[in-house]
Every structure is written in structure tokens, then in C-alpha cells.
Amino acid sequence: MxxxxxxxxxxxxxxxxxxxxxxxxxxxxxxxxxxxxxxxxxxxxxxxxxxxxxxxxxxxxxxxxxxxxxxxxxxxxxxxxxxxxxxxxxxxxDLDAIPEPASEDPTPYEAMAQKDVARRVEAALQQLPPRQRLAITLSHYQGLTNIEAAQVMDVTVEAVESLLGRARRALKAALATEKDELLRKMNTGA
Amino acid sequence: MMNAGPMTLERLDSLLAAYGADEAGWPAGERQAAHELIAASDEARRLLEEARELDALLNAAPVEKPSAELVERLMAARPRELPRELTGARRASGGMRKKGGSLRGFAAALWPYGSSAFPAGALAASLVLGIALGTSTGISPIATNNGVAITATETADSTDDQLIAIALADSGYIEEWTQ
CATH class of the missing domain: 1.10.1740.10 (RNA polymerase sigma factor, region 2, helix turn helix motif)
Structure with a gap:
């Protein structure tokens, strides 16, 4: 098939x-x-x-x-x-608000103390406002074009690009502290 | 936000900040100009490398595959084909297999949108109700009542997930799937 x-x-x-x-x-x-x-x-x-x-x-x-x-x-x-x-x-x-961390969930900084790279990235993603998280999910993880993402989100392509830019900058800042360590771990498989 | 003019470092920065380093995600109309700037500028290449690092970090958070249980629940709740002998319908798609025997087909005709176990369960439940009413009037023996009751209970357990699935399918999204 x-x-x-x-x-x-x-x-x-x-x-x-x-x-x-x-x-x-x-x-x-x-x-x-x-x-x-x-x-x-x-x-x-x-x-x-x-x-x-x-x-x-x-x-x-x-x-x-x-x-x-x-x-x-x-x-x-x-x-x-x-x-x-x-x-x-x-x-x-408010889909543009930064989520409150659940009581059991680690904050990004607490998550940074954990050894698992995937959990650190996941924690940073979950700290994004939902619409930014949706934009980065559709574009980066799901591989949709900016036009497709705009259709799914029912917004303009320009709005998608703006949300993506804010999302990636926030993620870059959240993961900046130990970026080098994370990349080294990923490269060595440690 | 779209830029039809020559690519600048500022625009490349915005483009990489939004779409990352994978050019497949860049707006098609700006790819060539971005390539040319990256080829000509050390600063542009530095921006590209930064975007690559963030992409690599984001890709370090994989997701799990769907569970086998989810797949089986959905298969149990899938639409069922109306049998040809009852509908007179001809299959339009070549190579699509028809499954199930005549009994299963008859059950599917009675209950086309859920498991064929559903009408069986409903029938068993009706029998229990009927026998229970009969017992209250002293017509049916208790031993028979117990036997059917156990059967009905087992049937209800086995179809529980499917009934939940059917109920979920009926909630909302009636006129427009996406609303």
C-alpha cells in the first residue's frame, strides 16, 4: 500500500x-x-x-x-x-503566557542539574508559552513548511515566523548555560 | 517579514532564528540569497553554526513511538464494512481485502461503526435484564440467571475500551472536524 x-x-x-x-x-x-x-x-x-x-x-x-x-x-x-x-x-x-511549572516538574534550571540531555531540552520546551511551543513543534519537529504551520495555527506566515524566532531565542537562552556540555555529551554519547 | 531584496546579515539572523539551519525549512524565495551570503561572509557562517548547535540540542529530545495498545484500541474501533449481501454495494478499491465470515458480517451490519462484539454484548445484557425480570416473577431458574450474568460481565469487560472509544468519537466535532 x-x-x-x-x-x-x-x-x-x-x-x-x-x-x-x-x-x-x-x-x-x-x-x-x-x-x-x-x-x-x-x-x-x-x-x-x-x-x-x-x-x-x-x-x-x-x-x-x-x-x-x-x-x-x-x-x-x-x-x-x-x-x-x-x-x-x-x-x-493565555496561550502566550509562560506556563507555571507543575509542582512535581523540574524548572529548567533544576532540570539543568539532571544528567539527561533529553530531559533538559524537554523541560525547556515545556517552559515556552503554548503558541511558541506549537510553532517550534510544527516547524522543527514535525517538519511542516511555514505555510503549512500557518494553516494549522490559523495565523499568517509572518506570525509563525515571529513565534518561531521568539521560541528559538528562548530555548537558546534556556539551554545556554550548559550548551557546550550538552553538545559534548551528545557528540561522545556520554 | 518576507524580504524580496538582497539578503542581509540581519535578515539571515532572523531567518536562522526562526527556521534553524536546515535550509529545507527556509522560505523557498530566500534560499538562494541566503546561500550566497553564507558563502561570502564569515559572520553569516558563524550564525549558521550557532543555528546548527541549537538544532542539535533540540533533536536530543526524541519522542516515544505509539504503544501497541493504542494501535489495537484504534483497530478495534475502526469502521466496519457493510456486507455485500445486505447492501448490494460493490467494492470500489482494487486489492482491498474483505475480512470476516458471514456471522461477523451480519454483526457488522447491525453495528457498522464499532466492534462486532458490541451488539453481542448488548444482546447478552438484554438477556440478563430479561432473565432478571423473569426471575422476579418466578419464571427463570436462578442457576440460568447466574450463568448468563457471568457471560454478560465478561463481554462487558472485553468491550469496555471499545465502548469508551465509541463514546469519545461522538463528542463534539460533528459539523466541522477541525473546530
Whole structure:
């Protein structure tokens, strides 16, 4: 099924084709989980969001209009909306505000004291305001173009570029203290 | 924010600050000018190297793959095909396999959007209710009631995830998927 376009797979999903369902998940489920993981900061919440996204695919597959939108971009948009809804329910009403660290979570500086590079970067990401975190997630981690990211976020390309610039500068500052150590560890695998 | 003029160090700095060092992410209309500036300027190359370092740090935070349990939950909740003998529909897509026997197909016709275990569970629950009512009027033996009740309980356990999944699918996003 490698060469079958997403639109055709969605049509086959609507007809109950098991192989099409598996192929569609093979192509996109990991990316939706990754998007939600970056936005929400934990795997359980990310899998819940991904489940909700794909349940909507199953439910609405027969209404999918080929050519109206790129399926992967649409998936990102649904996943993004669900993530932002979840953040609002958690009290994050201002999507441009810097999140309060959860009591159990390390601050970026505390996280810096930890040895795991991945956790330091993750902590720095989670300290970004949600819209900046979304921009860097869509652009850097999900590989969307600036135009696609703007469609997903329902903002202009210029707004995406501004959010990205602020996000990367904040991350650079948050990770500056031990940047050299982190890069050395990564290069040596230590 | 887009710059149609010659690339400057200031614009390159903004571009790298936003999109990183991977040129695939740069706006297509500015790639060539950025390349030319990087080739000609030590400062431009320093900015590029800084962006590369931040990219490397960001890439040090990988994410986990979806769990097998998530995949199986979603497969259990996938749409089911209406059987040809009931719908008269012809399969349009070549090479797509049709799965399940006639009993499974009949169950899918009764309950096309969830596990075929759902109508079975509902039927079992109905039997329990019917027998319980019968017992209250002294018609059904208790031993039979217990036997069916256990069956219904096991069926309910096995379909629990699927019922939750179906309920989730019904919440919101009715008219526009993305709202």
C-alpha cells in the first residue's frame, strides 16, 4: 500500500478496509503522538489525544473530500486544536503566557542539574508559552513548511515566523548555560 | 517579514532564528540569497553554526513511538464494512481485502461503526435484564440467571475500551472536524 495516496486510503477506511486503517496509522499515528507529546509533555496525554484524532478519522472518513485539504495538515490541525483545548482545561487560558511549572516538574534550571540531555531540552520546551511551543513543534519537529504551520495555527506566515524566532531565542537562552556540555555529551554519547 | 531584496546579515539572523539551519525549512524565495551570503561572509557562517548547535540540542529530545495498545484500541474501533449481501454495494478499491465470515458480517451490519462484539454484548445484557425480570416473577431458574450474568460481565469487560472509544468519537466535532 506504499504508493497509495492518503486520500484513497481514507476512502478505503470509510469502507471498513482493515489494511487501509493500519496503513493510515503507520503513516500518521506516530506524528500525531509526537505533536501531542511536545505540546503536553507526557506520553499518556499524547496517546489520548492521538486516539481522539484517529477516532475522528474513523468517524468522518466517509465525508472526507479528496483535494480539499492535505490529509496530514488536517491531522495536525485537529491534533493541535485538541492539545490547545486540553491546555485550556488545565488552566492555560493565555496561550502566550509562560506556563507555571507543575509542582512535581523540574524548572529548567533544576532540570539543568539532571544528567539527561533529553530531559533538559524537554523541560525547556515545556517552559515556552503554548503558541511558541506549537510553532517550534510544527516547524522543527514535525517538519511542516511555514505555510503549512500557518494553516494549522490559523495565523499568517509572518506570525509563525515571529513565534518561531521568539521560541528559538528562548530555548537558546534556556539551554545556554550548559550548551557546550550538552553538545559534548551528545557528540561522545556520554 | 518576507524580504524580496538582497539578503542581509540581519535578515539571515532572523531567518536562522526562526527556521534553524536546515535550509529545507527556509522560505523557498530566500534560499538562494541566503546561500550566497553564507558563502561570502564569515559572520553569516558563524550564525549558521550557532543555528546548527541549537538544532542539535533540540533533536536530543526524541519522542516515544505509539504503544501497541493504542494501535489495537484504534483497530478495534475502526469502521466496519457493510456486507455485500445486505447492501448490494460493490467494492470500489482494487486489492482491498474483505475480512470476516458471514456471522461477523451480519454483526457488522447491525453495528457498522464499532466492534462486532458490541451488539453481542448488548444482546447478552438484554438477556440478563430479561432473565432478571423473569426471575422476579418466578419464571427463570436462578442457576440460568447466574450463568448468563457471568457471560454478560465478561463481554462487558472485553468491550469496555471499545465502548469508551465509541463514546469519545461522538463528542463534539460533528459539523466541522477541525473546530
Amino acid at each position: 506504499d504508493g497509495i495516496p492518503d486520500d484513497e486510503l481514507v476512502a478505503a477506511v470509510a469502507k471498513g478496509d482493515e489494511d487501509a486503517c493500519r496503513e493510515l496509522m503507520k503513516r500518521h499515528l506516530g506524528r500525531v503522538v509526537a505533536l501531542a507529546r511536545r505540546m503536553l509533555g507526557n506520553q499518556d496525554d499524547a496517546e489520548e489525544i492521538a486516539q481522539e484524532v484517529f477516532l475522528r478519522v474513523w468517524k468522518h472518513a466517509e465525508k472526507w473530500e479528496p483535494g480539499r485539504a492535505q490529509f496530514s495538515t488536517w491531522l495536525h490541525r485537529v491534533g493541535t486544536n485538541l492539545c490547545l483545548d486540553r491546555l485550556r482545561k488545565q488552566g492555560m487560558d
